[in-house]
Amino acid sequence: MTAAKKTNLETAKSPHEGLSYIKGGADSYKALLDSTNPKVKAVSKKEFYKMLVYIQEEERKRIGRELHDSVNPLLALANLYLELVQPNTAKEKFAKKQVFSVILTAIENIRSISSQLVISQKTECGLVQLITEMTEKISGTDIFEIKFIHSKEDLVSKMCPLIKLALYRILEEQLNNIIKHSRAKHVEIKLILKKVNICLSVSDDGVGFDTTKPVTGIGLKNIASRTKQFNGQMQIKSEPDKGCSLRIQIPFS
Numbered sequence: 273m274t275a276a277k278k279t280n281l282e283t284a285k286s287p288h289e290g291l292s293y294i295k296g297g298a299d300s301y302k303a304l305l306d307s308t309n310p311k312v313k314a315v316s317k318k319e320f321y322k323m324l325v326y327i328q329e330e331e332r333k334r335i336g337r338e339l340h341d342s343v344n345p346l347l348a349l350a351n352l353y354l355e356l357v358q359p360n361t362a363k364e365k366f367a368k369k370q371v372f373s374v375i376l377t378a379i380e381n382i383r384s385i386s387s388q389l390v391i392s393q394k395t396e397c398g399l400v401q402l403i404t405e406m407t408e409k410i411s412g413t414d415i416f417e418i419k420f421i422h423s424k425e426d427l428v429s430k431m432c433p434l435i436k437l438a439l440y441r442i443l444e445e446q447l448n449n450i451i452k453h454s455r456a457k458h459v460e461i462k463l464i465l466k467k468v469n470i471c472l473s474v475s476d477d478g479v480g481f482d483t484t485k486p487v488t489g490i491g492l493k494n495i496a497s498r499t500k501q502f503n504g505q506m507q508i509k510s511e512p513d514k515g516c517s518l519r520i521q522i523p524f525s
């Protein structure tokens with residue numbers, strides 16, 4: 273199998289370098305769109321989607337870092353000043369305790385939101401490791417039993433970072449659905465590299481749902497659009513009382 277040629281975005285060494293490709297790319301994208309050659313059009317559209325995902329993830333990283341690095345120290349400082357306040361009445365003592373606890377909760381929430389936002393840096397290192405960590409966290413809660421089967425870690429790590437990130441977000445969304453809606457006892461995640469594509473499947477033995485009825489949420493729609501961005505295929509099989517199984521296949525190039 274010949275290695276797929278990497279795009280400028282994938283080989284960019286820094287966000288700035290990547291963004292300059294995007295800037296330059298926007299003009300050339302317009303020119304390419306005007307092209308009448310269908311092959312040129314198809315390739316440029318794919319590149320364009322990759323740019324969008326890249327920009328989105330860069331922005332998420334930036335917001336995550338900002339939240340963590342600039343807001344949390346301010347809240348910690350507010351806590352220090354609060355220590356200096358000497359309450360006199362029972363009401364004031366209660367108020368001080370409440371403010372203290374609200375600030376701590378805010379710090380904790382920001383930490384958790386920002387670690388979600390900067391997750392893309394981690395997927396670049398190890399998707400298998402990240403999913404393992406995620407499943408371990410869920411196992412600790414005893415909600416359901418969770419199994420993770422995967423292809424060799426070093427093979428998975430060679431995949432395009434944007435595809436790894438998309439798969440991670442898809443899995444996150446579906447696990448969220450399982451926790452929210454399924455009442456499942458067992459969940460199985462598979463991440464398998466095949467000849468021409470990577471396949472992610474997530475199955476549960478919960479209450480299932482009628483897939484013929486229209487859905488109002490955006491979770492499944494997000495999964496579908498993320499899959500489409502990479503020319504992948506999504507399949508969801510479910511029936512009431514028969515669990516749910518989601519299967520995503522994304523080609524390597």
Ligand SMILES: Nc1ncnc2c1ncn2[C@@H]1O[C@H](COP(=O)(O)OP(=O)(O)O)[C@@H](O)[C@H]1O
Pocket residue numbers: 449450452453454476478479480481487488489490491492493515516
């Ligand atoms: N694993 C699952 N088990 C049972 N029902 C599910 C599962 N996944 C999705 N659903 C159903 O599909 C609907 C749409 O899901 P989604 O688009 O993620 O929106 P939301 O989670 O916000 O309702 C859910 O409301 C739920 O009824």
Ligand SMILES: [Mg+2]
Pocket residue numbers: 445448449489490491492
């Ligand atoms: Mg959902």
